[in-house]
Amino acid sequence: MNPQAAKLRRSRLTLVLLGALFIGPLIAAWVLYSNGMRPTLTTNYGELVLPTQPLPKLELRNVGGEPLPELLTGRWSLVQLGTETCDAACSDRLVLGRQTRLALGAAGINKDRLQLVYIVPDAAAATAAAAQLSETHKILHIVADVGPAGQRAEDVFKPSDRQALYLIDPNGNWLMVYKDQADADKLQRGLLDDLKKLLKLSSIG
Structure with missing residues (x-):
């Protein structure tokens, strides 16, 4: 595989993982809140x-x-x-x-x-x-x-x-x-x- 292409792929994967780590919980919290669920902790x-x-x-x-x-x-x-x-x-x-x-x-x-x-x-x-x-x-x-x-x-x-x-x-x-x-x-x-x-x-x- 082209080294440049492999580097780009790794960068995109890192971005996706960061998005899942930081944005995912916010989306999940919003969905739960919208459905009437509230945090208990x-x-x-x-x-x-x-x-x-x-x-x-x-x-x-x-x-x-x-x-x-x-x-x-x-x-x-x-x-x-x-x-x-x-x-x-x-x-x-x-x-x-x-x-x-x-x-x-x-x-x-x-x-x-x-x-x-x-x-x-x-x-x-x-x-x-x-x-x-x-x-x-x-x-x-x-x-x-x-x-x-x-x-x-x-x-x-x-x-x-x-x-x-x-x-x-x-x-x-x-x-x-x-x-x-x-x-x-x-x-x-x-x-x-x-x-x-x-x-x-x-x-x-």
């Missing part, structure tokens, strides 16, 4: 909500009955849904949230940028929850959801896991959900890592 621990969902205006009231229309804006919020009685699993999740907030402070991040919110179904449940939890969880916002059916926190989050935690950004967007799991320490480390990244990168809240 991310650097965050929580489950991303895709697309990010702006929360509707929930009708939340404090234990005294005062409306709190802006509660879930202005700061990062870690939300837990509850009832009038917080059992052992519920209490463990509240403790996890409190410890995570303290760990943010220990990491040099203003822990007041994160608030802990416990949403219960009605005013009576809020009163009962406050009687049980206020002494041990002094910074916890215990609020009643008094909105109409179909427009309540339960309708937004549609919890399949009663111990799940929901992360809301300062603009009122639901970003992530953290579901219950056997390894609570792993959950707390993952939640803390996510929050440290988010709060360091974010200039809001």
Whole structure:
């Protein structure tokens, strides 16, 4: 074979291989994305909500009955849904949230940028929850959801896991959900890592 022709052939083969190496994955990703598939390997621990969902205006009231229309804006919020009685699993999740907030402070991040919110179904449940939890969880916002059916926190989050935690950004967007799991320490480390990244990168809240 002509040496010049052989060299040209090798050059073309190299070009084809480079194209397959660098362009192929982009084409594959585009095809998968176009067919509704999303990447599952991310650097965050929580489950991303895709697309990010702006929360509707929930009708939340404090234990005294005062409306709190802006509660879930202005700061990062870690939300837990509850009832009038917080059992052992519920209490463990509240403790996890409190410890995570303290760990943010220990990491040099203003822990007041994160608030802990416990949403219960009605005013009576809020009163009962406050009687049980206020002494041990002094910074916890215990609020009643008094909105109409179909427009309540339960309708937004549609919890399949009663111990799940929901992360809301300062603009009122639901970003992530953290579901219950056997390894609570792993959950707390993952939640803390996510929050440290988010709060360091974010200039809001």
